[in-house]
Each structure stands twice: as C-alpha cells, then as structure tokens.
Amino acid sequence: xxxxxxxxxxxxxxxxxxxxxxxxxxxxxxxxxxxxxxxxxxxxxxxxxxxxxxxxxxxxxxxxxxxxxxxxxxxxxxxxxxxxxxxxxxxxxxxxxxxxxxxxxxxxxxxxxxxxxxxxxxxxxxxxxxxxxxxxxxxxxxxxxxxxxxxxxxxxxxxxxxxxxxxxxxxxxxxxxxxxxxxxxxxxxxxxxxxxxxxxxxxxxxxxxxxxxxxxxxxxxxxxxxxxxxxxxxxxxxxxx
Amino acid sequence: xxxxxxxxxxxxxxxxxxxxxxxxxxxxxxxxxxxxxxxxxxxxxxxxxxxxxxxxxxxxxxxxxxxxxxxxxxxxxxxxxxxxxxxxxxxxxxxxxxxxxxxxxxxxxxxxxxxxxxxxxxxxxxxxxxxxxxxxxxxxxxxxxxxxxxxxxxxxxxxxxxxxxxxxxxxxxxxxxxxxxxxxxxxxxxxxxxxxxxxxxxxxxxxxxxxxxxxxxxxxxxxxxxxxxxxxxxxxxxxxxxxxxxxxxxxxxxx
Numbered sequence: 001x002x003x004x005x006x007x008x009x010x011x012x013x014x015x016x017x018x019x020x021x022x023x024x025x026x027x028x029x030x031x032x033x034x035x036x037x038x039x040x041x042x043x044x045x046x047x048x049x050x051x052x053x054x055x056x057x058x059x060x061x062x063x064x065x066x067x068x069x070x071x072x073x074x075x076x077x078x079x080x081x082x083x084x085x086x087x088x089x090x091x092x093x094x095x096x097x098x099x100x101x102x103x104x105x106x107x108x109x110x111x112x113x114x115x116x117x118x119x120x121x122x123x124x125x126x127x128x129x130x131x132x133x134x135x136x137x138x139x140x141x142x143x144x145x146x147x148x149x150x151x152x153x154x155x156x157x158x159x160x161x162x163x164x165x166x167x168x169x170x171x172x173x174x175x176x177x178x179x180x181x182x183x184x185x186x187x188x189x190x191x192x193x194x195x196x197x198x199x200x201x202x203x204x205x206x207x208x209x210x211x212x213x214x215x216x217x218x219x220x221x222x223x224x225x226x227x228x229x230x231x232x233x234x235x236x237x238x239x240x241x
Numbered sequence: 242x243x244x245x246x247x248x249x250x251x252x253x254x255x256x257x258x259x260x261x262x263x264x265x266x267x268x269x270x271x272x273x274x275x276x277x278x279x280x281x282x283x284x285x286x287x288x289x290x291x292x293x294x295x296x297x298x299x300x301x302x303x304x305x306x307x308x309x310x311x312x313x314x315x316x317x318x319x320x321x322x323x324x325x326x327x328x329x330x331x332x333x334x335x336x337x338x339x340x341x342x343x344x345x346x347x348x349x350x351x352x353x354x355x356x357x358x359x360x361x362x363x364x365x366x367x368x369x370x371x372x373x374x375x376x377x378x379x380x381x382x383x384x385x386x387x388x389x390x391x392x393x394x395x396x397x398x399x400x401x402x403x404x405x406x407x408x409x410x411x412x413x414x415x416x417x418x419x420x421x422x423x424x425x426x427x428x429x430x431x432x433x434x435x436x437x438x439x440x441x442x443x444x445x446x447x448x449x450x451x452x453x454x455x456x457x458x459x460x461x462x463x464x465x466x467x468x469x470x471x472x473x474x475x476x477x478x479x480x481x482x483x484x485x486x487x488x489x490x491x492x493x494x495x496x
Contacts, residue, residue, distance in 0.1 A: 076471065080470035135443050136438055138472065138493065140449060144458070147454070147462055156413070156416055162442075164431070
C-alpha cells in the first residue's frame with residue numbers, strides 16, 4: 001500500500017522516513033500516525049537498513065501535533081484513543097531494534113516534540129523552533145511528553161517549556177539538552193546523512209543491544225541494569241572474537 | 242514572630258509575592274511554620290493565579306540552621322520541612338523562585354521546591370552549613386540531584402562552596418539569568434505571561450510531571466493518557482482550541 005503522508009528512501013544502510021503532508025506543517029493526524037507505524041515496521045524488517053532517520057526535510061517543519069480543527073470536537077474517549085494511538089507509535093520507535101535519529105529540520109511542536117523525544121538522538125537545523133504549547137490551548141500532551149521531557153531536560157526546564165508554551169530556538173534547545181547537536185542550514189542534510197552513515201557502518205546487533213540497554217537503564221535500578229548489561233555483553237561481545 | 246520571617250502580598254494580575262526573608266536570629270522551625278501558614282493561605286485563594294517566591298533584597302532567606310537538641314527533634318523538623326516543601330509544590334499554581342543574592346541552606350531548599358528558579362548575575366547557591374556538620378533536610382539533596390545530577394550535588398554538599406550564577410545557569414540549576422537587579426521584574430513578567438495560559442493545563446501538567454517522574458515510563462504514560470483525556474471534559478480545552486482557530490486570545494476558567 002503506498003504512503004500518502006510520507007516517503008521512504010534508503011541510501012548506504014540508512015532508511016529515511018520523510019514526512020511530507022503536502023502542507024507547511026506535518027500534522028500528526030490519525031492517518032499520519034498509522035503510516036508512521038507502518039513505515040517503522042517496514043524499515044525494521046528491511047535487512048539493508050541499519051539506522052533510521054526521521055525528518056520533515058526539505059520542508060519547513062519536522063512535525064506538529066494533531067489538527068486542532070478536529071481535536072476541538074474530541075470527546076474524552078476520542079482523546080483517550082488518540083493518546084493510545086500516539087503512544088503506540090512511540091513504543092514502536094523505542095522498541096525498534098535500529099537506532100532512530102530525529103533530524104529536526106524546523107518547526108517541532110506539541111505532538112511533534114513528543115515524536116522527536118521518542119527518537120534516540122535529536123539533531124536540529126539552526127532554524128529550529130520547538131515548543132510544547134498545550135497550555136495555550138487548554139490541554140496537556142497525551143503523547144508521553146510529561147514523562148519524557150523532564151527526563152531529557154530536567155523537571156525545571158520541562159515545567160518552564162510546558163508553562164510558557166513558547167517556542168525555543170536551536171541554541172536554547174541545545175543548552176537545555178533537548179537536542180544533542182545543531183547543524184547549520186546550508187550543510188544540515190549532508191551532515192545528517194554522513195552522521196547516520198557513520199553509525200550505520202557499525203554492526204547492527206551491537207547497536208540494538210546498546211539501544212535496549214540504555215532504554216532499560218531509565219526504568220531499572222543500577223544493580224539490575226548492570227546484570228542486564230553483563231548478560232547482553234556476554235552474548236554480543238562474544239560474537240566479535 | 243512568624244510575620245517577620247515570611248510574608249505574602251497580592252500583586253498585580255493575580256500574582257502573589259511570597260517573600261521568605263528569615264532573619265539571622267530566626268530558627269528554621271519558626272520559618273517553616275510561617276511558610277506553611279502562608280502557603281495554606283495562598284492555596285485557599287481562588288484569585289491567586291501564580292506565586293512569585295522571593296527572598297527579599299540581598300539574601301534569599303537569611304535563616305541560619307542550628308543543630309537540633311536530639312535525633313528525635315531533628316527527625317521531626319526534617320519531616321515537617323519536607324512536608325512544607327511538598328505543599329509548596331502542590332499549590333496548583335505556577336511558582337517561580339527569584340534569586341538576587343546568596344541563596345543557601347534552607348533558602349536553597351525552598352527555592353528548589355519552586356517550579357523553577359530565575360536569578361540575577363549576583364546570585365550564588367550552595368549548602369555552606371556542612372561546616373557545622375549539617376546536611377540538607379527539606380528534600381534539598383533529592384531535588385538537587387534530580388536537577389543537576391549526583392556528582393554536582395555531591396560537589397556542592399561536600400565542599401559547602403557557593404556556586405556562582407553563571408555556573409548555576411550553565412548546569413541548568415537556574416532556568417534564566419538576568420543582569421543584577423533585574424531578576425525580580427523579569428520573573429514577574431514571565432509569571433504574568435505564564436498566567437495567561439490555561440490554569441487547568443498548568444495544574445494537571447505539573448501534577449503529572451511530578452507523579453510521573455519517579456515511576457516507570459509505561460505507568461507514567463498511562464497516567465498521562467487519562468489526564469489528557471480528562472482535559473476534553475473541561476472548559477479550557479474547548480475555549481483554548483476555539484480561540485486558536487478564531488485567532489483570538491482565550492479566556493480560560495481553569496477547569
């Protein structure tokens with residue numbers, strides 16, 4: 001089945017999921033979220049792909065939340081189902097065995113910010129505008145942001161971002177730790193490609209194991225985490241002697 | 242008298258200024274009792290939309306810690322202090338701590354219980370009371386290590402040294418850094434701006450952030466999902482989204 005809201009390209013063991021909703025913003029509609037789930041499942045099974053890059057390049061936006069024109073009429077059960085759908089996409093991205101790089105090419109708001117936070121690494125173009133504007137429209141996020149943002153930038157910056165609902169630029173996002181790198185506009189895409197390709201040269205079982213362990217570290221006490229690491233390392237590192 | 246250690250006054254546009262001055266002779270216990278009363282009073286006032294937590298002019302809370310007579314006394318004081326800080330977190334209103342000078346010891350613990358800290362270039366932060374053998378007792382060690390990491394927290398508590406404003410900003414202890422003398426005005430502006438947002442979303446969002454932080458991702462996301470759905474049973478969601486579509490300012494009711 002063809003995609004309507006995105007396209008997939010594969011170059012040098014990197015799979016690119018490029019959101020392209022045909023409008024200025026890539027809204028995370030129910031259709032877009034379902035297509036993203038399908039795209040991640042497709043690249044998970046593609047043996048030619050070691051690393052996945054998610055982006056809205058070359059458009060102006062990475063992604064924004066749902067269509068407010070539709071959401072304004074949501075009943076509480078509608079909202080619950082919508083949150084479940086979004087959360088199931090993020091679970092899929094996190095449990096995906098391949099590293100996922102969020103290439104934040106521009107406007108990244110609300111659900112788009114949550115989508116970015118489900119990626120393993122976030123790299124921003126210097127034109128980044130990132131916000132979590134729920135409090136401006138009378139809601140909180142339902143896409144895991146209230147748990148993830150405080151763990152990425154600390155509770156205090158997270159509360160500021162939620163409370164002000166204001167957009168933050170690339171330098172501010174880098175200072176808070178919301179993005180890991182910032183690339184200049186002129187060489188943003190070539191640098192994204194070369195970074196992703198460098199990672200993709202590494203053996204996939206090792207990349208997957210590292211991703212699983214680091215994700216597990218967040219919810220595990222140190223002793224259990226170390227036990228997991230030992231078991232995993234025993235298996236993975238013995239493959240390379 | 243409690244009034245001298247702590248005071249609160251209604252400011253403009255629903256911003257209440259809660260000033261924790263303390264004084265060099267006041268005990269931590271007296272200060273905490275006074276603070277508790279003011280927090281309860283502000284929490285009971287529906288017209289209070291936001292709380293600006295201030296230390297007055299130079300030092301953020303001048304109360305010196307003194308050793309307790311017995312371990313039981315120390316335990317009681319610590320338990321009480323921790324509950325006061327929890328109440329400060331649970332007012333349901335946005336609360337910004339503004340620091341213009343030295344913010345140390347108990348004052349630092351109080352500032353850490355705010356939603357976030359903004360400060361001027363002349364501010365400093367630390368726990369110098371280690372020299373008298375005292376460690377934080379109002380949740381400060383736990384809040385600080387969650388905010389800036391374990392190593393930085395140990396460095397500060399072991400050494401008793403004060404951190405300067407620039408370093409505090411660099412490590413994310415303070416969210417915003419302003420020129421000396423400008424922090425209070427800027428903090429009030431920021432809080433007024435925050436108070437134009439949905440009070441319901443801010444209250445629920447703050448609660449979910451706090452409740453979700455120390456539990457596993459899966460359970461926290463379930464909690465968030467339900468809180469998100471609940472927003473769609475209230476007024477603020479419809480008003481906020483309709484105002485966005487109409488390109489006008491929303492008039493929130495806070496439910």
